[in-house]
Amino acid sequence: MSEHRAVEKSENLDHFWAVIPAGGAGTRLWPLSRQGSPKFLHDLTGNGRTLIQATYDRLAPLAADRMLVVTGRAHRDEVVAQLPELGADAVVAEPSARESMAAIGLAAALLEARDPDAVMGSFAADHVITETHAFRAATATAVEAARAGWLVTIGIEPTHPATGFGYINVGAAVDGVAGAFEVREFVEKPSVEVAAAYVEAGYRWNAGMFVVRPGVLLDLLAEQDPVFTAALRGIAADPSTLAAVWPTLPRIAVDHAVAEPAAAAGRVAVVPGTFGWDDVGDFASLRTLLGGDDPVTVLGDRELVRTVDADGLVVPHGGRMVAVVGLRDVVVVDTGDALLVTTLERAQDVRAIVAALKQDGHGHLT
Known part of the structure; x- marks a missing residue:
């Protein structure tokens, strides 16, 4: 066992x-x-x-x-x-x-x-x-x-x-x-x-x-x-x-x-x-939870992430390369059918996008 x-x-x-x-x-x-x-x-x-x-x-x-x-x-x-x-x-x-x-x-x-x-x-x-x-x-x-x-x-x-x-x-x-x-x-x-x-x-x-x-x-x-x-x-x-x-x-x-x-x-x-x-309530919480010494925290395949003078969180779940240049406290989440780009400071506001997608008839993405 x-x-x-x-x-x-x-x-x-x-x-x-x-x-x-x-x-x-x-x-x-x-x-x-x-x-x-x-x-x-x-x-x-x-x-x-x-x-x-x-x-x-x-x-x-x-x-x-x-x-x-x-x-x-x-x-x-x-x-x-x-x-x-x-x-x-x-x-x-x-x-x-x-x-x-x-x-x-x-x-x-x-x-x-x-x-x-x-x-x-x-x-x-x-x-x-x-x-x-x-x-x-x-x-x-x-x-x-x-x-x-x-x-x-x-x-x-x-x-x-x-x-x-x-x-x-x-x-x-x-x-x-x-x-x-x-x-x-x-x-x-x-x-x-x-x-x-x-x-x-x-x-x-x-x-x-x-x-x-x-x-x-x-x-x-x-x-x-x-x-x-x-x-x-x-x-x-x-x-x-x-x-x-x-x-x-x-x-x-x-x-x-x-x-x-x-x-x-x-x-x-x-x-x-x-x-x-x-409670992993948002991406800022997730970044803190994952920790690490690297300026950019990656959840997923690190080989898919390239950064220059940047820090924050990247989630490369779309199977393609994600490059971030010159951005601070950035959040990039790629799932293939959707791409989110925000900041750690605005992480709590992501749910507003979900509400907007539903209102606009894009419920299949939520």
Whole structure:
């Protein structure tokens, strides 16, 4: 068995289920990431494993054969092909995108019926995490707190005052669970000045990682929207109703549907994460992630890239030579059928191109 698939039995957590929501199109990474081939299906680190495969790799020692992937219908076959270890029955296909609460809530309803002692951890398929042993240690602490009835998140230690992430206001230590703390509140993406104050005050980044007993999550949702909860439990009881019921479910993120109101009620805990984390949200983030000492970072075949007095990121996936002369902080992404040229500073604005293409009738390129 290869090293990246080795299961460390000593780390296996009883009744812990790893849930991997695999959705979204990653529009800020267009044209590399698209609706038909989103970023979690790509190797963005150059290590030979796609992001969803890397997610499986770091969770396998904890959950062994207890995993559930929730993805879009259009991506199900590719997910099954990339993760043959799981088996097709562990990959649930959403009929359409309904935001994270529907996907995670459906997984919770299925696991509630399948394993009364289950604790589930939801971890996005498209994040990059280093120091995997520290990640698994934090997850184990989160599972302990979840068994005690808490909705638990893993908070990332900020490396800079980022404006693209939400933050977690950390409170007092949780009684009886070493390493867990109460969440005072979740706060939305701040300005640079506010983000700097948050970092100084010890806030954590909200990476959207949640660990909880399935019944606790669904009961918390029921306090806000009992009809939504009943629909999810109904699908779990009769999966043949999925196609009919799914389009009626609200479009809402789990943070807004459950985490924020639960935090206001004092029912959310946070476990500080001491590992490296990146959501690879745009090409500037990707360039930082790939690192290296060369002025121009290349993701792909370096023999296809020539530069003179330039720096930035080049992705030569079109099979042809890419030459860059005299440009600073440039981003060039060539996929053969589309070419993106922008700057690292404007990397967040790439999604505007995707919106424009759809509006102009070029949806086949998105």
